[in-house]
Amino acid sequence: MSGLPDAHAAPLSGSSRHASGGHGSRRGYLIGFALSVLLTALPFWLIIGHEFTHAGTAALTVMVFAAAQVVVHMIFFLHMTPRAEGGWTLMALIFTVVIVGITLSGSLWVMYHLNANMMPMSVQDMRNMP
């Protein structure tokens, strides 16, 4: 290709590049959608159907489904690859995941211990508060 491409006639050169990266493929979107529907429907069905006797197990199962669906979205919808932008999007993502992990676990950990050390207060006490 010689010279600058005409901006209006040829929006972007090479449709093959788009098929491989950036926009994904129809097949990729459909696979991602099917997996997402599955990973959404299953936890809803489990919780609405009361399949669990132990709440902790149910919560853990829901979180596992959520984490799996986040990965599916990252790969099939956001087109995350280790090579995108020279690896910088992945680096930014890893950094964010670390910070999010510290924020969530740190907040829950600290506040749990704070609550554990507070004076016990029942619902009845709360209703009678000034």
Place this chain on the structure above:
Amino acid sequence: MSTGPDAAAEDPTVFYVANAADHHPETGTMIGFWIYLMSDCLIFACLFAVYGVLGHSYAGGPSPARLFDLPMVAVNTSTLLFSSITYGFAMLAMAQGRRGGTLAWLAVTGLFGLAFVGLELSEFAELIREGAGPQRSAFLSSFFTLVGTHGLHVTVGLVWLVTLMTQVTLRGLTPENQRRLMCLSLFWHFLDVIWIGVFSFVYLIGVLG
């Protein structure tokens, strides 16, 4: 206009400009927008942490199990998931240079997004009518802040979507408009990722008590 490799080699400016036009994703917009999304992710992480801390502070008020209507949340989730794949189809139409197809899929995406915001607003109105507004308890304050912030993002995304549809209608699928549509694509799919956390952590785990 440039004549070939010789002219390009003699004039570094011509070479650079031609190169930049060929590889538009390398201009830095996409990585910059990704960094913005990551910072937005931190906002939501803080709001999730607040909900995690305050989510059981009912102050004698209603609990999630009494308030949340899971089938309605399932419908809401499906509208956002459908809008994600229709936006994907819009991007595929854009990659093929089909302006009409792009606009049509963007319009479908907008309708799903509108349905999502509408359902969420009706849920909020119902909660407030029941006396379970944001001022009722710490749990409800953090719930309205987290879900409301997500809804606000979707609303802003809808405004952006309409703006870009106007741009594409007026100017066609220019490289600038393609870049903008790719940014909105990231934004829209990112909001769907955040919603996974909301429906799992807030609604599904919330009703477990």
